[in-house]
Amino acid sequence: QVQLVQSGAEVKKPGASVRVSCKASGYTFISYTIHWVRQAPGQGPEWMGWINAGNVNTKYSQKFQGRLTFTRDTSASTAYMDLRRLTSEDTAVYYCARDSRAAAAYWGQGTLVTVSS
């Protein structure tokens, strides 16, 4: 069955960077796009962008332009999200999700990133 397993919670200071990983299993990794979505406390989901795991094309929300990078390692079936210059407003649960027919059909368990001095 399709599974996405994310890395553990992180606590970062303002100005730092964070990397969240998303290990996929149960399907052919390079055949699907991975989206990244975050959810601040008490808020709805916020789309951040996507990476095509096959051709490495990416798309980022303009909100994060210049601070956000998606990569992937096909040998490890793992996608990565790097977010730089963190502020307290980046405190959120970060999710990876596998696309299917333009929907987020499968989700990781989420990674809590806390930004605090």
Next chain:
Amino acid sequence: SYVLTQPPSVSVAPGQTARITCGGNNFRGNSVHWYQQKPGQAPVLVVYVDTDRPSGIPERFSGSKSGNTATLTISRVEAGDEADYYCQVWDSSSEQYVFGTGTQVTVL
């Protein structure tokens, strides 16, 4: 930017029917998907491509779309259906997911 509008809350008695609406600009011809999210959990896809149900989702969950409104219907509501629900479309012009504002369903 593209906005999907949902009612903030819906209350329903057990056994009754809950209807959650999602308003968009004719959805720009794109399909609508629905997610259920319980506290502390990742969202779960309950309806995709307007009306289809993923395997494992009860038949009590159904979707429809007409013009500028999509609707998620939960029949014979149970206490376990209490959750936040979000609609979502793929905006092909901007190549991004757009999520609705979310609806909190309370089972009385």
